[in-house]
Amino acid sequence: MMTTLTQLARKLPAPQENSSLRTLFGGRLTETLDSNGILFWEGDVANDLFEIASGCLRLYKMMPDGRRAITGFMFPGEILGVAFKDRYLFTAEAVTPVRLRRFPRTQLHASLARAPGLSREVLAMACDELSAAQEQMLLLGRKTAVERIAYFLVTVARHIEAGGKPARAIDLPMSRTDIADFLGLTMETVSRVLGKLKVEGLISLPTSHHVTLNQLGQLQRLAGESGPLTPDAGERTVRGAVWPN
Amino acid sequence: MMTTLTQLARKLPAPQENSSLRTLFGGRLTETLDSNGILFWEGDVANDLFEIASGCLRLYKMMPDGRRAITGFMFPGEILGVAFKDRYLFTAEAVTPVRLRRFPRTQLHASLARAPGLSREVLAMACDELSAAQEQMLLLGRKTAVERIAYFLVTVARHIEAGGKPARAIDLPMSRTDIADFLGLTMETVSRVLGKLKVEGLISLPTSHHVTLNQLGQLQRLAGESGPLTPDAGERTVRGAVWPN
DNA sequence: CGAGAATTTGAAACCCATCAATGACGGTGG
């Protein structure tokens, strides 16, 4: 299973593409991290980048009083820590037991100088992250609880896609609290909304960590995809005719 | 006046540093854009990048029903559209009349090949954006209305800083609705919270678009800065002891 | 099988949104 996503909302960069970045990790040893183990803290000096071999990480920022915002989840195949400043922007913690490979950033700079395409790849990665982050801003700032959950499910399904089609059966290794902190809700609201979607038949919950999307189209509509891809007419005429002059 | 910020929450990359990216715009003509004029729409093919010479832009995503999330504001000195995909991720619209210079992306690729440092600069820019975006996620997902407004004010002040110190008097060219769509609130709530801060003496409002920060320290505390810089003890012990293993 | 954790479910409260009306500008034209 080779599913990849840094931020859940991120576009997949064709998992089978032979990433030159990924080749950096070729000879590296695989380390392991226990469930709930910390890979690094927000603010730590960013010495390494990592490739997730298996398992799932949560990335988060936290306020002094404990309020937490999960900025994304990491899955196998994903690369972490590549484009950031000299310090990590968030804490990385294992949702499940994780196997990963480590690569020193000092050597990255050398590699970047050698391989010209690598630089573009890194930039593309950062742009994908940015795209996901902005979509998340729309979600956190303007979407309802149902829309957030629907979007979350649809996005996960899209990235676990097996051969073009989004997966119908997805598993969610993270807790309800994790999902809540990712979507700007509470654990209880996540649970309630999932329950509602289940009652309405849009999803099934074989177990609390396995979801079946029975009506993907309906969920996609609920998710309220933004942007240029929506083929609806009259998209821009709503809030008071903001036409170019 | 040489204030620069792409996303309001962004760290300033030393305004006086002679950016090699900025030199690209050297001989370019200055175009103008009327107030509320559209520079480009979300989803448009990203042919150009822009340097803002004067004025203010808002960048936003919109849902089919008109709900809007402003992902950031752009001010003079800032460069726009540099690191993105082949299509713009958001709509760019003038808050005030704007003067700007345009540079074709096709030529950017050539310039990137020539100047090695440029590539790093572009990446650094993307990382700054990403950092701001993640801070915004924490704000949108977990902060109260007062905290959001306080953070907004403090952040603006920090970027209009004149000689190290954050400015005490800031002007907000954008409307209350713009601020609301940036902070995930309503116009009315923005207005009410500003009123409250004014009554409490933390700020003054000479006009509705000019704010004086009377008690910056207090505002900073309200803003609830996240992360590693807070010198508080007991930061990580709150929500159930998430220590490494 | 048992104990603690995670999830679900219920009831009440609250923050912010919504709806509505008034007030303050700012630009325009008489």
Add this chain to the structure above:
DNA sequence: CCACCGTCATTGATGGGTTTCAAATTCTCG
């Protein structure tokens, strides 16, 4: 110069979606 009018900001009253608090139930795993 000032009256006018549309837009934006402010302020008030009400309502609702989500949170909070609490308890029951299910799940996990030693």
